[in-house]
Amino acid sequence: CAMPPTGAGLAMPLRPGVAAWTEWHAQRRLPFDLVLHGDPLNTETGHIKVLRKGGACGTEDLAAQVVLPRKSRSTPGTSATWGGVVLPAVGRYEVCWCDRSYSLDCVIWQHVGQIVVAGPWNAK
Numbered sequence: 001c002a003m004p005p006t007g008a009g010l011a012m013p014l015r016p017g018v019a020a021w022t023e024w025h026a027q028r029r030l031p032f033d034l035v036l037h038g039d040p041l042n043t044e045t046g047h048i049k050v051l052r053k054g055g056a057c058g059t060e061d062l063a064a065q066v067v068l069p070r071k072s073r074s075t076p077g078t079s080a081t082w083g084g085v086v087l088p089a090v091g092r093y094e095v096c097w098c099d100r101s102y103s104l105d106c107v108i109w110q111h112v113g114q115i116v117v118a119g120p121w122n123a124k
């Protein structure tokens with residue numbers, strides 16, 4: 001990117017932001033750490049949401065959302081960790097990220113990966 005776009009401006013490299021795609025693996029009902037990486041990653045006000053397979057990142061379908069614990073730690077600008085995440089059922093979950101938000105409203109949700117949860121299907 002160059003500003004102004006005449007070729008006479010200052011060249012500014014654009015960093016990619018949140019990692020484009022991550023796949024996490026977990027066991028049913030066992031806690032794991034969900035770590036999101038990026039450069040830069042808005043670790044101050046960014047939001048994450050986990051949806052059951054088939055949920056769409058840009059919707060507010062509360063029935064499809066999985067509640068996560070609070071962010072447990074972060075490295076400013078590069079990573080955020082949610083520790084002790086427990087998913088109740090075997091299957092695939094969608095992971096969505098928003099780093100541009102106003103209060104709890106997101107400007108645009110990004111689909112950044114999926115969680116694959118293994119374990120017995122019929123255990124109670």
